[in-house]
Amino acid sequence: MIKCHLSRLLGERKLKISDVTRDTGINRGTLTRLYHETAERVELDVLDALCTYLNCGLPDLLEYQKSEQASPPPTP
Amino acid sequence: MIKCHLSRLLGERKLKISDVTRDTGINRGTLTRLYHETAERVELDVLDALCTYLNCGLPDLLEYQKSEQASPPPTP
């Protein structure tokens, strides 16, 4: 799955969603969805703007987490 | 800007877009847009599926390139 770390990044920087909206022009609804990880798509422009604004790389914002192989049933 | 390295990844692996479509179920149009870097949005599911299929991390697929600061005019 793809994890979004916007909430962590904002927390670390003590920034509010409203700050980001004001400073970047990114739609507040979009930010809210990313913040709460309910977004299903992302505009590449948004990723770009966020990385620039937060001065971080993509991997800081979006992380691919390899899904575990379903573990075989334990032998009793 | 956000760069997509799908074409490089497929090239390295000698895979065709049709292979990826067949194996992952991702829409061919979507892959074509990513391949030619004309996509403006991405479905997070697609990123997930591509990373899994190509066995790579997000940074391998998508890269944030910091835009240069406009260079000051050279002193003559």
Add this chain to the structure above:
DNA sequence: AAAAAATGATCTTCAAAAGATCAAAAAGGG
């Protein structure tokens, strides 16, 4: 050379981001 597969281009359909608005909750100032 013919057949099959892959790609490019384009059209319609559909889902989610953008945009706007309202109510509720937090934060600040007196």
Add this chain to the structure above:
DNA sequence: CCCTTTTTGATCTTTTGAAGATCATTTTTT
């Protein structure tokens, strides 16, 4: 503490681009 302002959550409509399908062209395979 009360009142004002700001921030956030929720929801509705509009807009945008991916999904899906199809046709034409190019490339590959036999």
